[in-house]
Amino acid sequence: KPWKQKHTGRARAGSTRSPLWRHGGITFGPKPRSYYQPVPASKRQLVLRAVLSDFVREERLKVVDAFDVTEPKTKKVADIIKKLGWPEKTILVTDEISGVLSRAARNVADVRICRAMDLNSYVALLAEQLVFTRAALEQVSQRLMKSGAPAKAS
16 A cells, blocks of 8 residues: 555545556556367367378479488488478478488578478468378378268267
8 A cells, every 4th residue: 555544635545546546557457368270189080181192293292212311411301301302391291300310401591300190280381291101101191081080870
């Protein structure tokens, strides 16, 4: 309280941080709000399946046997990418990201690395081209087939 409640001749005041006071609070100030809406996992898988089928139809999905780097050198990764002729905004989807690969590729501007289990439709739509390793393609196809199997009638 800035002063006692009675016998001062002034109006009662509870706090100097009241909205009526200078340097006080804001009466109906903004309140953070989340606009998140949950989407069922089955719908997310259907969207990912549709996005990947569009990439296949437009021939923007490539498959490589493996993408291994022996030492964490960005120049080696950049040379491999240049030889393969990948466009900008390429996402390399692997089954496992090794420390050597992440250190070697993190400074290459045109390429992002993503694990197969972390691939979603939003990440895929940001890319001009998707490049899968065989193991990653197997993981994604198993994930999509498992969720998209029709229910058996009894």
